[in-house]
Amino acid sequence: MQGEATGGTQTLADLQHWTWVLGRAQQMLLENGIHTMEAAPLSGWSDPSAFARASADFWTDTMKLWQRFLDPDSEGGAGEGEPAEHARDKRFRAPQWRQEPLFDFIRQSYFLIADHILKGVDALPGIDPRQKEQIRFATKSFVDAMSPSNFAATNPLVIERIMETRGENLLKGLQNMLSDMSKGQLTQTDANAFTLGENIAATPGKVVHRTPLYELIHYAPTTPTVAKTPLIIFPPWINRYYILDLSPEKSFVKWAVDQGLSVFVVSWKSADATMGGIGWDDYVEKGQIDAIDTVRNLLKVDSVSVIGYCVAGTALAATLAVLAARGEAAKVASATFFTAQVDFAHSGDLSLFVDDEQLAMIESLNTDGYLDGRFMAATFNLLRGRDLIWSYVTNNYLLGEEYAPFDLLHWNADVTNLPGQWHVDYLRDLYRDNLLVRPGAMRIAGVPIDLSSVKTPAYVQAGREDHIAPPESVWKMTHHLSGPLRFVLAGSGHIAGVVNPPDAQKYQFWTNPGETGSLEAFKVGAKETKGSWWPDWRAWIAAYSGEDVKANGARVPGRGNRKTYGDAPGSYVRQR
Structure with missing residues (x-):
């Protein structure tokens, strides 16, 4: 059962299902964008076929990705030739994201969708540059939030931890989340590891x-x-x-x-x-x-x-x-x-x-x-949400990890x-x-x-x-x-x-x-x-x-x- 849960025996049906899920998400976003344009026409909007082209490009790339996984021996097989930015993404550092076909497919499908969504924002015509930057920032925040690493069912490390601990990690994570909710602030390090005047702020x-x-x-x-x-x-x-x-x-x-x-x-x-x-x-x-x-x-x-x-x-x-x-x-x-x-x-x-x-x-x-001060802390965290929010959601809430002592993060949480x-x-x-x-x-x-x-x-x-x-x-x-x-x-x-x-x-x-x-x-x-x-x-x-x-x-x-x-x-x- 563990082999099935972690991607050891994936079937064609598994790949078809995840292709449909990820593709449908992209389609929903494209359709929503069309409705938004129709409801509030933008100055300079002159090419309504752009969404159709974007959708066609997305599905073409999706089919190429699917073909690579169905035929790993083909040119540009699964995982080969991916952009360097994708290869070094810390969210997918664990070897399971590449060694197990289902999770490698989920990972690459996520990158495909994320890249197409952001390209769609960059290509929007007739929008004030500042407004476009606001849209891009909000879109990137959404894309980061929707990473498969942030969800128990699509993160192989979390699935393995659930099996190892018989679900205790989820209870520990729930305890961490409830604690953070009570204080209105995300915990990033062991709060008891540092004392002012002793091991930080200690210069006489x-x-x-x-x-x-x-x-x-x-x-x-x-x-x-x-x-x-x-x-x-x-x-x-x-x-x-x-x-x-x-x-x-x-x-x-x-x-x-x-x-x-x-x-x-x-x-x-x-x-x-x-x-x-x-x-x-x-x-x-x-x-x-x-x-x-x-x-x-x-x-x-x-x-x-x-x-x-x-x-x-x-x-x-x-x-x-x-x-x-x-x-x-x-x-x-x-x-x-x-x-x-x-x-x-x-x-x-x-x-x-x-x-x-x-x-x-x-x-x-x-x-x-x-x-x-918690308002400003949340704002600064949002600027680097991938590193300062979602990595801790995964570690603290899903994996149920113990907080590591880190003086810089202790300072970061000590808001004014x-x-x-x-x-x-x-x-x-x-x-x-x-x-x-x-x-x-x-x-x-x-x-x-x-x-x-x-x-x-x-x-x-x-x-x-x-x-x-x-x-x-x-x-x-x-x-x-x-x-x-x-x-x-x-x-x-x-x-x-x-x-x-x-x-x-x-x-x-x-x-x-x-x-x-x-x-x-x-x-x-x-x-x-x-x-x-x-x-x-x-x-x-x-x-x-x-x-x-x-x-x-x-x-x-x-x-x-x-x-x-x-x-x-x-x-x-x-x-x-």
């Missing part, structure tokens, strides 16, 4: 400043001397700060401290009902500028270096423009931007979620003055709430209207923002595979800042492209000292270096760090002229 330091918006953490030096110019890191307030202080071997904070830098990190407060009116002015004036002045006063220095990650990098560009307008640009010796955007003209899939209807929906969720008004302003002013790059279109802290006034030396890092801040969008910063600038393209994406310690020997990065007007031109002449870009950044920032000074007095957390508020990681990071 103290909270030396606290406001209603943020805590400022000063880290203990590990070298006898440190660079005179301190470093302040502004992480995104969309997430917890310790993405840059994960386990010690991955911690950018610890690495920077060990490199002889005086390091400070801002830990933003997760929004509550008291923060409903918080906006851009607060994050710039009461957040970043306040932290800059606090560190300057604490260490008695004229200037600091700063890092802004993601949205905090966007705000940092505005902060630098405010300081320039006030004649205070010298307060910042250098600025580093991790995967940050200022020009949102081509800001990736996130922009598909921003229109008047979506903004109205988000505003309706701000009933207590803040947006529940966002001030409601700020979030709406952020989406409207930047993603929808792209005001930040229009001189004078935005006023922050009473100052008209003009990014071209920013002459602070800048290091701009982008991730080659970033789906949140696409490298083409990050590159645009080079067109708006006026000071000396070094652009670095790192391997991987929004998180792994940043959190890539040198000892890991992973990925690579590209640099190009020449003058290039586009990212494509940058790539053509770029030099590839294996491993982490962190040492490249350290060499760059050395030019703006000043001479070395002894690591004593106020350079040691708690010995300066300010009282402390306890040990790192502080209290704000623990608030939910």
Whole structure:
């Protein structure tokens, strides 16, 4: 019986049945598309035969696939000559998907349908490009959801597990699903494997400043001397700060401290009902500028270096423009931007979620003055649904697997709430209207923002595979800042492209000292270096760090002229 269940003795009737099921699904989608066109004609729609051709092409390819499986010895037999993208798809990594004829047929039939559906969207005429991208995103999400790997009856691994455990895996999976439903969030890792201050966010330091918006953490030096110019890191307030202080071997904070830098990190407060009116002015004036002045006063220095990650990098560009307008640009010796955007003209899939209807929906969720962090977490997961949603549906709910400990996913699940008004302003002013790059279109802290006034030396890092801040969008910063600038393209994406310690020997990065007007031109002449870009950044920032000074007095957390508020990681990071 197990051989039959897992595809050991498939019959012609089995193949005919699955051909009909998969083919009927495609036909239903095509028919629905025709009815939609008839009900709401699109401007420029002039070829009603396109659906007929698409249907004919689909059935032709289906018959070719069926013929290959009925006659494996024919040219291009089952599984041969498939696209590389299909061959390396992680959802079908298990050998059963290829070794067992029925499941190999289901797998290839799924790819055939998925490819034809997406080609049909790409071929739709007379549709606004943005609308087409929205349709394609929704269609791809549907296609990913309908993968046979997501269903017990069509996943050979699940069928085998059911037989092995006599169904216990389904009970365990149901328990996992009910638990996730009760907390309103998908579980991706063992929630009990990590403890703040012990095995994550554990770099020694103290909270030396606290406001209603943020805590400022000063880290203990590990070298006898440190660079005179301190470093302040502004992480995104969309997430917890310790993405840059994960386990010690991955911690950018610890690495920077060990490199002889005086390091400070801002830990933003997760929004509550008291923060409903918080906006851009607060994050710039009461957040970043306040932290800059606090560190300057604490260490008695004229200037600091700063890092802004993601949205905090966007705000940092505005902060630098405010300081320039006030004649205070010298307060910042250098600025580093991790995967940050200022020009949102081509800001990736996130922009598909921003229109008047979506903004109205988000505003309706701000009933207590803040947006529940689980909403943003679900949105980001949806951007990579195949990896961040459906893989866990399969592992957690169908296979009933135990959760694996993974510090990055623990951080990813540790959501923060966002001030409601700020979030709406952020989406409207930047993603929808792209005001930040229009001189004078935005006023922050009473100052008209003009990014071209920013002459602070800048290091701009982008991730080659970033789906949140696409490298083409990050590159645009080079067109708006006026000071000396070094652009670095790192391997991987929004998180792994940043959190890539040198000892890991992973990925690579590209640099190009020449003058290039586009990212494509940058790539053509770029030099590839294996491993982490962190040492490249350290060499760059050395030019703006000043001479070395002894690591004593106020350079040691708690010995300066300010009282402390306890040990790192502080209290704000623990608030939910």
